[in-house]
Amino acid sequence: MIPRYTRPEMASIWEPQTRFKIWFEIEAHAADALAELGVIPKDAAKTIWAKAKDAVFNVERIDEIERETKHDVIAFLTHLAEIVGPEARFVHQGMTSSDVLDTCLNVQLTRAADILLKDIDKLLAALKARAFEHKMTPTIGRSHGIHAEPVTFGLKMAYAYAEFSRARERLIAARKDIATCAISGAVGTFAQIDPRVEEHVAKAMGLTPEPISTQVIPRDRHAMYFATLGVIASSMERLAIEIRHMQRTEVLEAEEFFSEGQKGSSAMPHKRNPVLTENVTGLARMVRAYVTPALENVALWHERDISHSSAERMFGPDATVTLDFALNRMAGVIEKLLVYPANMQKNLDRLGGLVHSQRVLIALTQKGASREDSYKMVQRNAMPVWRGEGDFRTLLKADAEVKKYLSDAEIDEKFDLGYHLKHVDTIFKRVFGAS
Numbered sequence: 205m206i207p208r209y210t211r212p213e214m215a216s217i218w219e220p221q222t223r224f225k226i227w228f229e230i231e232a233h234a235a236d237a238l239a240e241l242g243v244i245p246k247d248a249a250k251t252i253w254a255k256a257k258d259a260v261f262n263v264e265r266i267d268e269i270e271r272e273t274k275h276d277v278i279a280f281l282t283h284l285a286e287i288v289g290p291e292a293r294f295v296h297q298g299m300t301s302s303d304v305l306d307t308c309l310n311v312q313l314t315r316a317a318d319i320l321l322k323d324i325d326k327l328l329a330a331l332k333a334r335a336f337e338h339k340m341t342p343t344i345g346r347s348h349g350i351h352a353e354p355v356t357f358g359l360k361m362a363y364a365y366a367e368f369s370r371a372r373e374r375l376i377a378a379r380k381d382i383a384t385c386a387i388s389g390a391v392g393t394f395a396q397i398d399p400r401v402e403e404h405v406a407k408a409m410g411l412t413p414e415p416i417s418t419q420v421i422p423r424d425r426h427a428m429y430f431a432t433l434g435v436i437a438s439s440m441e442r443l444a445i446e447i448r449h450m451q452r453t454e455v456l457e458a459e460e461f462f463s464e465g466q467k468g469s470s471a472m473p474h475k476r477n478p479v480l481t482e483n484v485t486g487l488a489r490m491v492r493a494y495v496t497p498a499l500e501n502v503a504l505w506h507e508r509d510i511s512h513s514s515a516e517r518m519f520g521p522d523a524t525v526t527l528d529f530a531l532n533r534m535a536g537v538i539e540k541l542l543v544y545p546a547n548m549q550k551n552l553d554r555l556g557g558l559v560h561s562q563r564v565l566i567a568l569t570q571k572g573a574s575r576e577d578s579y580k581m582v583q584r585n586a587m588p589v590w591r592g593e594g595d596f597r598t599l600l601k602a603d604a605e606v607k608k609y610l611s612d613a614e615i616d617e618k619f620d621l622g623y624h625l626k627h628v629d630t631i632f633k634r635v636f637g638a639s
Contacts, residue, residue: 205218205521205526209487210525211529214316214524215521217315217316217319218520220266221261221263223308224261224266224280225261226311227308228259229409230304230308230405230409231252231281231284231295231296231299232253232256232257233405234296234299234387234397234401234405235248235249235294236249237401237403237405238298238401240404241398241400244294244297247291249294251289251291252288252292252294252295255288255289255291256287261284267279269282276301277304281295298389298396298398300389300419302386302419303386303388303389306386307387307411309516309520310382310384310385311409311410313382314379317378317429319528320524321372323528323531324368324371324531325372326531326532327534328365329535330538331361331365331368334357334358334361334539334543336632338357338361339628339632341356341357341543341545342354342355342545342549342621343357343457343548343551344548344559351551353559354624356628357457357458357545357548359631362631362635364442364446365636366635367439367442371432371435371436374432374436375436377432378429379429382426382428384413384414384421384425385402385411386414387401387405387406390419391418392417392419418506419507420504420507420512423498423502423512426501426512426516427499429498430519431498431499433494433495434492434494437489437527437530440484440531440534441484441488443481443534444537447460447537447541448482451476451478451481455547457544457548457551458541458544459478460476460481460540460541460542461537461541461542462476480536480537481534483530484534484537487533490522490526491523491526491527494523497515498516555589556589556594556596557589557595557596557619560618561596563618563623564582564610565578565582567609567610568606571609581603581606582600584603585599585600597615597616601615
């Protein structure tokens with residue numbers, strides 16, 4: 205995490221004080237359950253809560269202890285004993301470090317998912333507003349970067365809305381999958397701790413018990429979680445690239461908002477660059493980069509090893525913090541995006557009507573020409589226009605072979621822009637619902 209791409213709410217989840225607070229809650233809830241089962245005195249469980257519930261843990265002291273013990277959980281428990289006193293001997297009974305570490309990580313990832321879901325909702329709201337604003341604003345559709353047939357700018361926003369709606373559903377599923385708790389002791393057999401302790405801690409922490417853990421929570425859950433974040437990042441990059449292309453000088457159909465006093469270049473005062481969407485593109489690459497170590501963490505030795513731990517300490521915070529920042533940045537880009545319908549129409553007209561070539565092709569086949577001959581007739585009139593030599597409609601009307609099949613009026617009818625937009629309402633209903 206670096207401050208430049210970090211928002212406070214998400215960053216706070218990963219701060220040491222938050223982590224130690226969660227560790228304490230896990231231990232204290234486990235003590236409550238152990239007390240109810242008669243394993244430890246009830247007064248001890250109450251004392252643990254009373255002495256440490258509102259404590260501010262001394263991170264420097266914990267780090268000092270860890271430098272000697274070389275063990276983070278033991279360092280925390282030692283510091284906790286300094287706060288709680290003699291009753292601390294009842295903390296962590298029957299538990300192993302992974303019970304605390306893995307349950308805590310899943311609490312953090314669940315909280316992170318909740319923030320990311322709010323981020324997606326913000327982006328969806330922006331996309332929906334712009335989609336309806338420009339529902340029937342015609343623009344050129346492109347395949348391979350080349351003019352194809354007309355679409356609307358609203359449809360472009362609807363594409364993204366549908367994609368991020370799917371992203372939201374995937375993240376909900378990933379959140380559910382990651383929200384598990386393991387308090388099963390060494391090698392996960394519950395030999396030293398009753399399974400009811402796990403059930404109690406899970407309920408208290410808003411999680412569900414892991415059906416079977418091997419001292420660690422299986423990392424396929426984490427792999428799916430971070431893979432989901434990677435897919436969301438890819439969807440953001442897709443949208444960012446669309447905006448970057450539309451802002452190119454030769455296109456200029458839309459561009460990022462340029463604020464008063466903003467500078468685009470240290471050398472060229474005229475520049476207005478798509479810096480925000482370029483930034484999102486770079487951040488998306490970083491989020492995707494964390495998917496690979498998450499996948500590799502699935503394969504641990506036997507019941508457990510800690511090869512996953514060092515990687516998770518880095519990509520857990522970094523992936524969630526980075527995606528949180530990027531989603532909010534993208535929502536702001538869409539909300540403030542400058543849209544230029546006149547330039548869209550200018551680009552639509554740029555190829556002298558070639559965008560209607562398929563309609564002419566189909567009309568010729570319906571009038572009896574073979575598809576091969578129809579294609580040749582349309583293409584031979586299209587290529588001069590492509591080279592800037594004439595108008596497509598005029599050339600078609602002057603082609604004797606074409607005129608055998610189509611009258612001037614029939615050719616004119618094939619150049620109706622509205623024809624391409626007749627099902628926009630149908631698409632919007634599919635994406636946004638009947639409302």
